[in-house]
Amino acid sequence: MVRKMSTLPVxxxxxxxPLRRISSSKKCTSPLCLSLLYLSCALVxxxxxxxxxxxxxxxxxxxxxxxxxxxxxxxxxxxxxxxxAIIRKSKSDPGAIRWGLVLFGAALAVIAxxxxxxxxxAKRIHVTEYFLLSLLVRFTLSRNHSGGYLLFASCFFTIMxxxxxxxxxxxxxxxxxxxxxxxxxxxxxxxxxxxxHGLHLFSTSYTQDSNRRENLLLPVCYYIWLLFAxxxxxxxxxxxxxxxxxxxxxxxxSASIVFYSSCYSYLxxxxxxxxxxxxxxxxxxxIYPVMTNVFQVSFY
Numbered sequence: 037m038v039r040k041m042s043t044l045p046v047x048x049x050x051x052x053x054p055l056r057r058i059s060s061s062k063k064c065t066s067p068l069c070l071s072l073l074y075l076s077c078a079l080v081x082x083x084x085x086x087x088x089x090x091x092x093x094x095x096x097x098x099x100x101x102x103x104x105x106x107x108x109x110x111x112x113x114x115x116x117x118x119x120x121a122i123i124r125k126s127k128s129d130p131g132a133i134r135w136g137l138v139l140f141g142a143a144l145a146v147i148a149x150x151x152x153x154x155x156x157x158a159k160r161i162h163v164t165e166y167f168l169l170s171l172l173v174r175f176t177l178s179r180n181h182s183g184g185y186l187l188f189a190s191c192f193f194t195i196m197x198x199x200x201x202x203x204x205x206x207x208x209x210x211x212x213x214x215x216x217x218x219x220x221x222x223x224x225x226x227x228x229x230x231x232x233h234g235l236h237l238f239s240t241s242y243t244q245d246s247n248r249r250e251n252l253l254l255p256v257c258y259y260i261w262l263l264f265a266x267x268x269x270x271x272x273x274x275x276x277x278x279x280x281x282x283x284x285x286x287x288x289x290s291a292s293i294v295f296y297s298s299c300y301s302y303l304x305x306x307x308x309x310x311x312x313x314x315x316x317x318x319x320x321x322x323i324y325p326v327m328t329n330v331f332q333v334s335f336y
Contacts, residue, residue, distance in 0.1 A: 073176040074313070080172060081197045084165050085204045085211065137234030144227035151220045159217060162198075163224045170194040170228030171237070178238035180309040187233040189310035192259070194225035196317045199270060203324045206273070206335045213273060213336065251304050255311060258299060262318060265292045269321060278334050281325040293319055 145163055152159035174190040181189055198221025206213030232238070265288035272285055296315050303311060328335055 070176070070179055073172075073179070077169070077173055077176060077193075077197060080169055081201055082204065084162075084201055085208060087161075132236040134234040134236070137230045139234075141227045141230030141232075141234060144223055144230065148220050148223040148227060151216065151223065153216070159220065162217065162220045163227075166194060166198055166221050166224035167228035167231075169197060170225050171232050173197070174229065174232050175238050177310060177313065181306075182239055185307065185310060186239070187229055189314060190229040190232070191226050192263075192314050193310075193317060194229060195222045196266075196314065198222055198225055199266065199321065200317075202270075203321065206277075207324070207327065207333060209336065211336065213277070215270065215274060218270060251302075254299055255303055255307050258295060258303075258311070261295055262292050262315065265289045266318060266321075273335070277336060280332065281328045281335050283325050283329065286322055286325050289319070289321060 145167060148163045149160050152162075170190055173194045174186065177189050177193065178186055199218055201221060202213050202218050205211035205217075268288040269286055273281070276282065276285075292315070296311075296319075300308070300311075324335075327333055
């Protein structure tokens, strides 16, 4: 008779059932919850555009000087808070913090403060806005990704939120579209993403399948083209202020949809969710020329 092996835990060793190991090996969430998280990212981006009324009121009540220095003060106050969080985390898990990424992200945030025009110091608040938005984006994407790809996808997705911010401002009669502001948003998005990744927030420690690094040529080529298409789209927009956006500017972005549709089924399964999320966020830029042409709305 074959004796059945005991599944009792061995003294001195931790025990975890195979079912628990499988269920905890990867973060999952319901489609409804994931949709709400992406909707939250969109609503936060839209809310940033609407902050102008609050800014205008505070400028009238507190003066231009306070509004100019408020973004800098917010960063100065945030530094001790992040330092405290880092010290606490380093004590509980010394190997979890990647100091190089944290310091690099902090340096980028400081650099971003000096990108806006000196006469428009209030625009420095974008640094705080997209530094924080990158945290929400990272939490959303961490439901399906981890590691270096989570860092990359968080950066790209948050940058695209910053691009949408500027396009929405272009449709606002009291705001204007600006490449300099897009640069501030992008640098701040990268800064925040690096800091959160360095702090190991919303990260998993499970081991990915060995085939994750296989067939990366197609995703890399697609991302390069998508980034190139975005640059070709946003660069000439400033020349068409107070006009209706011409459709030809968005041809490279339209070509990206063809690229995405033709290659999606061949993409690495581990990367598909991030590629889809970033792609559709980028493709939504096509709604702006439609709005200006259909409703004859001038772009500011």
